[in-house]
Amino acid sequence: MPTGSKNKRSTTKGIRFPHELIEEINASVAQERTEDPDANFSAWVLDSCNRKLAAPKRDKPVKS
Numbered sequence: 001m002p003t004g005s006k007n008k009r010s011t012t013k014g015i016r017f018p019h020e021l022i023e024e025i026n027a028s029v030a031q032e033r034t035e036d037p038d039a040n041f042s043a044w045v046l047d048s049c050n051r052k053l054a055a056p057k058r059d060k061p062v063k064s
Helices: 019-032 041-054
Strands: none
Touching (some): 019 041
16 A cells, blocks of 8 residues: 555556666656756656647547
8 A cells, every 4th residue: 555645636556667668767867857957757757648648549440
């Protein structure tokens, strides 16, 4: 069960990432820190999720 402070705006979800993906995200965050010192893993993941949700939805082909 997650621990830590709780608030009304967010909740904690525990998810597993492949090691290679973590390494790639961390490298991207390190690169972003050159322009934004506040860049961090959580912000990167939230930004990626928001971009995915905002992307136009592609219809799946109908199987016949």
